[in-house]
Amino acid sequence: MHSPGEDLHEDYIEKIKRLKAQRNAVILVHNYQLPEVQDIADIMGDSLDLSRAAIEADCSVVVFCGVQFMAEIASILNPGKIVLLPVEEAGCRAADMITVERLKAMKAQFPDAAVVCYVNSSAAIKAESDICCTSRNAIEVVRSLKDYERVIFIPDGNLARWVQSRVPDKEMIPWEGFCPTHVMVSKEEILCSKQQHQGAEFIAHPECELDILALADCVGGTGEMLDYVRNSPCRKFIVGTEMGLTHRLKKENPDKSFYSPSKSFVCPDMKLTTLEKVAHALETMTYRIEVPENIRQRAKVSLDRMLR
Numbered sequence: 001m002h003s004p005g006e007d008l009h010e011d012y013i014e015k016i017k018r019l020k021a022q023r024n025a026v027i028l029v030h031n032y033q034l035p036e037v038q039d040i041a042d043i044m045g046d047s048l049d050l051s052r053a054a055i056e057a058d059c060s061v062v063v064f065c066g067v068q069f070m071a072e073i074a075s076i077l078n079p080g081k082i083v084l085l086p087v088e089e090a091g092c093r094a095a096d097m098i099t100v101e102r103l104k105a106m107k108a109q110f111p112d113a114a115v116v117c118y119v120n121s122s123a124a125i126k127a128e129s130d131i132c133c134t135s136r137n138a139i140e141v142v143r144s145l146k147d148y149e150r151v152i153f154i155p156d157g158n159l160a161r162w163v164q165s166r167v168p169d170k171e172m173i174p175w176e177g178f179c180p181t182h183v184m185v186s187k188e189e190i191l192c193s194k195q196q197h198q199g200a201e202f203i204a205h206p207e208c209e210l211d212i213l214a215l216a217d218c219v220g221g222t223g224e225m226l227d228y229v230r231n232s233p234c235r236k237f238i239v240g241t242e243m244g245l246t247h248r249l250k251k252e253n254p255d256k257s258f259y260s261p262s263k264s265f266v267c268p269d270m271k272l273t274t275l276e277k278v279a280h281a282l283e284t285m286t287y288r289i290e291v292p293e294n295i296r297q298r299a300k301v302s303l304d305r306m307l308r
């Protein structure tokens with residue numbers, strides 16, 4: 001027998017299926033979303049994988065279960081489709097740590113530097129940047145800037161320092177933003193977790209601090225972590241990123257075990273999207289994410305350069 005909570009889930013799932021067909025919609029779900037939201041995904045992945053998948057998808061409506069900057073990317077790359085974010089206020093605290101005015105001031109201070117912008121940023125910030133990057137390709141993107149010796153890297157300072165450690169011939173000028181979720185974990189927690197789960201491999205996201213990354217067997221974005229675990233002969237993993245990824249890791253690798261080293265690995269904004277909110281988004285066609293055309297075109301240039 002199902003619990004009342006499970007019955008309610010089933011009701012929402014039925015409603016979502018019906019509305020999805022009516023609206024000709026696809027549901028894109030980020031790897032950090034709640035497990036029950038992950039389970040209704042047409043496509044899962046990181047922010048960029050999802051937006052690129054939306055380009056390929058034969059649909060009129062994209063429901064993006066994630067945060068604002070992700071829905072903005074989907075809208076930038078898919079101008080002919082309606083992009084809905086089920087929770088209007090689901091933002092990214094790291095992305096909010098920089099403003100266009102402050103970036104312009106930094107550019108004026110270092111006029112010879114290229115501006116590399118992590119995709120975890122607003123469309124307006126992307127529009128002011130030379131090129132975007134993801135956690136997966138940040139090193140490659142910075143290496144590709146043959147004409148520049150200095151790089152302003154925004155907005156995540158930890159990712160900037162990780163790239164600097166791998167690309168020593170460039171001078172990185174980091175913006176001191178950070179992801180509040182990924183900086184909460186301490187070195188002691190990782191060491192304690194390694195002690196508890198002897199023989200486990202530690203996979204870490206480069207939004208963590210450098211002393212944490214120094215302890216990792218694999219450093220990468222969520223896509224790289226999934227690839228690493230799939231291909232590793234190891235059967236136990238300590239997961240150094242937002243807890244949501246563990247649901248997908250377990251589903252894809254039922255014979256392996258996963259441990260979170262810290263209770264702090266939760267992004268509150270990523271957990272705002274529920275089945276009820278997804279059903280509401282499809283029913284009311286809210287909240288529509290549209291990027292003003294002058295910003296969209298300039299932000300797309302930065303994204304296209306990265307994709308090239």
Ligand code: SF4
Pocket residue numbers: 067091092093094095120179180181182242267268269270
């Ligand atoms: Fe932003 Fe961090 Fe949440 Fe990702 S986990 S959406 S970087 S606040």
